[in-house]
Amino acid sequence: MNHSVKTDQYTHHDHYGVDELLDSDHLLARDAVRAWVKQEVSPIIESYAEKGECPTHLFKGLAEIGAFGPSLPTEYGGGGMDEIAYGVIMQELERGDSGIRSMASVQGSLVMYPIFRYGSEAQKKKYLPKLGSGEFIGCFGLTEPDHGSNPGGMTTNIKDDGDAYILNGAKMWITNSPVADLAVVWAKDEEGAIRGMVVESDSKGFSAPEIHGKWSLRASITGELVFEDVRVPKENVFPEIKGLKGPLSCLSKARYGIAWGAVGAALDCYDSALRYSLEREQFGKPIGQFQLTQKKLAEMITEITKAQLLVWRLGTLANKGKATPAQISMAKRNNVHMALEVAREARQIHGGMGITNEYPIMRHMMNLETVLTYEGTHDIHLLITGMEVTGLNAFK
Amino acid sequence: MKYLVCVNKTPDTTAKISFKNDGKEFDDSGVQYIMNPYDEWYALVRALELKEANGGEVVLINVGGPENDTVIRKGLAIGGDKAVRINGSGDSFYVASQIANYAKDNNFDIIFAGKESIDYNGSEVPAMVAELLDLPFISYGIKLEMEGETATVTRDVEGGVEIAEVNTPFVISAAKGMAEQRIPNMRGIMMAKKKPLDVVEPTSVEARVEISSFELPPPKAEVKLVDPENMDELVRLLHEEAKVI
Numbered sequence: 112m113n114h115s116v117k118t119d120q121y122t123h124h125d126h127y128g129v130d131e132l133l134d135s136d137h138l139l140a141r142d143a144v145r146a147w148v149k150q151e152v153s154p155i156i157e158s159y160a161e162k163g164e165c166p167t168h169l170f171k172g173l174a175e176i177g178a179f180g181p182s183l184p185t186e187y188g189g190g191g192m193d194e195i196a197y198g199v200i201m202q203e204l205e206r207g208d209s210g211i212r213s214m215a216s217v218q219g220s221l222v223m224y225p226i227f228r229y230g231s232e233a234q235k236k237k238y239l240p241k242l243g244s245g246e247f248i249g250c251f252g253l254t255e256p257d258h259g260s261n262p263g264g265m266t267t268n269i270k271d272d273g274d275a276y277i278l279n280g281a282k283m284w285i286t287n288s289p290v291a292d293l294a295v296v297w298a299k300d301e302e303g304a305i306r307g308m309v310v311e312s313d314s315k316g317f318s319a320p321e322i323h324g325k326w327s328l329r330a331s332i333t334g335e336l337v338f339e340d341v342r343v344p345k346e347n348v349f350p351e352i353k354g355l356k357g358p359l360s361c362l363s364k365a366r367y368g369i370a371w372g373a374v375g376a377a378l379d380c381y382d383s384a385l386r387y388s389l390e391r392e393q394f395g396k397p398i399g400q401f402q403l404t405q406k407k408l409a410e411m412i413t414e415i416t417k418a419q420l421l422v423w424r425l426g427t428l429a430n431k432g433k434a435t436p437a438q439i440s441m442a443k444r445n446n447v448h449m450a451l452e453v454a455r456e457a458r459q460i461h462g463g464m465g466i467t468n469e470y471p472i473m474r475h476m477m478n479l480e481t482v483l484t485y486e487g488t489h490d491i492h493l494l495i496t497g498m499e500v501t502g503l504n505a506f507k
Numbered sequence: 508m509k510y511l512v513c514v515n516k517t518p519d520t521t522a523k524i525s526f527k528n529d530g531k532e533f534d535d536s537g538v539q540y541i542m543n544p545y546d547e548w549y550a551l552v553r554a555l556e557l558k559e560a561n562g563g564e565v566v567l568i569n570v571g572g573p574e575n576d577t578v579i580r581k582g583l584a585i586g587g588d589k590a591v592r593i594n595g596s597g598d599s600f601y602v603a604s605q606i607a608n609y610a611k612d613n614n615f616d617i618i619f620a621g622k623e624s625i626d627y628n629g630s631e632v633p634a635m636v637a638e639l640l641d642l643p644f645i646s647y648g649i650k651l652e653m654e655g656e657t658a659t660v661t662r663d664v665e666g667g668v669e670i671a672e673v674n675t676p677f678v679i680s681a682a683k684g685m686a687e688q689r690i691p692n693m694r695g696i697m698m699a700k701k702k703p704l705d706v707v708e709p710t711s712v713e714a715r716v717e718i719s720s721f722e723l724p725p726p727k728a729e730v731k732l733v734d735p736e737n738m739d740e741l742v743r744l745l746h747e748e749a750k751v752i
Contacts, residue, residue: 122521123539130539135577139584139696142541146690177693190693200693 119153121206121382126416132423133195140196144203147176152207156330157468163325165332167290169211174245178204178215180223187227187235188243194429198371198422205372206379209478210331212372217286218242220365222249225295225307229349229357234309238293250291252282252336253358260491263355267298267338269306276348278310278341284485288319288334296336297358307357308348316341327481363436366486367429370442371422373482374415376475377450380457381411383470387461407456414453418446437499444492451479508563508675510554511610512587513620513632515543516571516578520625530720542578545621545681552686553651554619555586561653564588568609570595570602576704583699584691590702595709603635604712611640616675622647622682630680637678645671649684
């Protein structure tokens with residue numbers, strides 16, 4: 112089907128004047144990323160998703176626009192922006208595609224952020240500028256084949272060997288791993304404490320086989336990380352941080368971005384459905400004039416508006432350093448589920464066309480199935496809220 | 508060299524256009540604004556390219572209220588060095604007078620503007636600025652090359668191009684082809700916050716044109732299908748309804 116030349120007609124929807132709550136930097140950042148997505152992503156994304164291929168040339172473009180670590184300080188390759196700016200950038204990227212947003216989330220929140228937060232000065236200087244400029248691509252190894260929602264059960268481990276540690280184990284569902292120059296890896300030391308480290312992909316015993324056959328995030332590359340007696344120099348280990356709070360703090364950062372990103376995917380589905388409902392005629396009038404279509408559209412924009420306000424408030428808290436992991440969990444869970452529901456309703460409004468790659472709906476919907484599960488599943492985030500309100504842990 | 512780039516704020520190309528106050532005023536409720544694309548993509552970017560090649564300074568100028576600051580900051584994020592906003596509004600003559608008044612004391616080598624703004628499509632301001640400053644004016648340039656103080660400008664004309672030479676200082680309006688859109692990056696957006704945006708009070712200028720009213724184009728008529736056998740009906744419709752024959 113000929114789709115690639117179709118113009119991206121997306122326009123922003125702001126039913127509650129949320130734009131008035133944003134600063135001019137936020138609006139400029141959002142408009143810049145939107146223009147970049149329309150120019151670089153929209154014309155090619157359906158074809159890459161269809162082929163199941165990652166448009167790796169976009170890494171350089173993402174770096175140039177400033178999508179990697181926008182809220183990190185400029186001296187370490189970041190953008191020096193605030194958390195709301197980071198949020199709107201993720202929103203616009205995911206408006207294009209969740210896989211493209213994932214490329215940026217992983218590089219910024221799961222690779223640059225832990226090196227910035229926990230790395231030694233030498234590690235920061237060595238890696239951050241090159242990660243910010245896209246010269247290095249990074250990935251994040253926490254999840255294992257047998258330990259997803261329970262990362263504390265990990266079996267990947269390091270053993271002291273003089274000036275290095277010997278790393279063994281395997282990680283699973285790692286975004287960017289097959290193309291990564293380095294991985295931030297979490298492994299247990301001989302005392303059983305979880306430690307973080309930078310592992311360069313040209314190390315002996317390091318491999319990153321690609322995971323094939325995904326029906327979701329098809330334009331994002333996903334793989335394993337396999338470590339067979341990989342020597343990791345001791346200077347590559349994060350000096351201070353021990354325990355799960357290290358990786359979990361990174362996930363909070365990434366989940367925060369996902370909460371914003373999901374709004375972008377929902378907006379794209381809504382925008383397409385609204386336009387289609389005004390163009391498509393049945394029984395002599397646009398389908399947007401029928402009550403059942405209006406119900407769908409009205410409920411979609413209601414839920415999107417609530418999600419926009421939720422992330423704006425979360426961003427305001429994050430800027431003050433007051434956004435708690437539980438608040439981030441609630442926003443990630445709510446907004447991703449909202450986006451998936453919006454995609455499903457939008458698919459119905461598009462009728463049969465909704466299942467084709469003429470429209471972005473089915474791609475967003477399939478992507479969002481992953482987003483619902485990764486970075487803390489829909490159910491786990493519910494239990495985090497449950498634990499927050501009851502004080503009782505339902506995980507164990 | 509010193510370059511002055513006139514930047515205007517216009518409704519987004521997707522904005523729904525409506526009018527209020529008996530059709531005398533544009534209704535901007537819910538309208539999102541952008542920098543006029545001819546100013547941004549062609550005039551500003553070509554000025555930046557010349558500065559990058561030969562050194563100098565790119566100054567942005569806008570006539571309008573504080574609501575225009577986001578658009579001006581975008582110009583600084585793309586690479587402008589500093590900006591001036593003349594804090595007033597009025598017709599084309601008013602705007603051109605304010606720009607000319609600022610430019611006359613600041614010795615700019617080239618004054619750039621887009622060929623028109625995409626809202627009122629007047630193409631008036633740059634010509635008026637040139638006249639008020641008694642400078643040469645070249646309109647609708649699609650290519651601008653500098654050799655010392657001499658510019659070679661290519662203009663689209665019916666059926667071909669016209670190539671003109673002009674020495675600085677001069678005023679030029681830029682059309683599609685003069686440069687390519689640049690998307691600001693996050694670093695540029697942050698740097699723009701530190702660049703000066705001076706607000707200057709306007710000089711007193713009387714507007715010369717009063718808008719009587721705006722009208723939207725008539726809605727598109729429905730397509731009427733006429734049986735090929737019924738030529739009389741086709742002729743009647745063309746004569747009585749379309750009034751073209």
